[in-house]
Amino acid sequence: MIRTLVVDDDYRIAQVHAAGVGRVDGFVAAGEAHSLAEARALVRTLRPDLLLLDLYLPDGHGLELMRSLHDTVPRPDFIVITAAQDIDSVRRAMQLGAVYYLVKPFGFAQLREQLAAYGRLRESLDGLDVANQETVDTLYGLLRGPAGHQAGRRRLPATMAQVLEQVRTAPRALSATEVAERLGVSRATAQRYLADLVRRGLLDLSLNYGTAGRPEHRYHVPRR
Known part of the structure; x- marks a missing residue:
């Protein structure tokens, strides 16, 4: 289970978000904090x-907490949830390692989608010792939210659309080699389009570990 600490100065909103976390498979709300001081204490005791x-917290800014926990071991990940829409806040949150930035107000569906994306990222990272460019591209693609998924469906190049259709209609997840053979293109071409489809949120990547060697990359439609 992914232990999640909700930090919000509004007690009611914190309770709503904690309840939402508990409704997402694989997640549990480990606690709620309503100030920087309380959040720091709970990070030490709960290790979320x-x-x-x-x-916006009563005793400081949330970015201060991110900065102060930079060298914490193990360091938690952060999804920023805020009404702050200024680009400076977004940029600073990204620089400090936020995996996503949700602008209030947002509904449960959007929270669930982003938590699920984060869960897929953690699952893919588990047991992975090294990452080539293919793996890096697909890992970054796993964090794309629902807006990115919808945008990614628009105006696909013809070959990319064919790659997507092959995976969509297959009874099981496919490798880049299998897609290449079905379409009569090179594996490199198939791989390039598959990685782009993952970045767009239209496909998901699974890493299958065999008895030896690097994991096999297989692609399938997202399980929403």
Whole structure:
């Protein structure tokens, strides 16, 4: 289970978000904090995997907490949840390692989608010792939210659309080699389009570990 600490100065909103976390498979709300001081104390005692972090707190700014926990071992991940829409806040959150930035107000569906994306990322990272460019591209693609998924469906190049259709209609997840053979293109071409489809949120990547060697990359439609 991914232990999640909700940090928000509004007690009611914190309770709503904590309840939402509990409704997502694989996640549990480990606690709620309503100030920087309380959040720091709970990070030490609860050792959460993830913080849902508001930026406007009564005793300081949420980005201060991210900065202060930079060298914490193990360091939690952060999804920023805030009404702050200024680009400076977004840029600073990204620089400090936020895996996503949700602008309030947002509904449960959007929270669930982003938590699920984060869960897929953690699952893919588990047991992975090294990452080539293919793996890096697909890992970054796993964090794309629902807006990115919808945008990614628009105006696909013809070959990319054919790659997507091959995976969609297959009874099981396919490798780049299998897609290449079905379409009569090179593996490199198939791989390039598959990685792009993952970045767009239209396909998901699974890493299958064999008895030896690097994991096999297989692609399938997202399980929403």
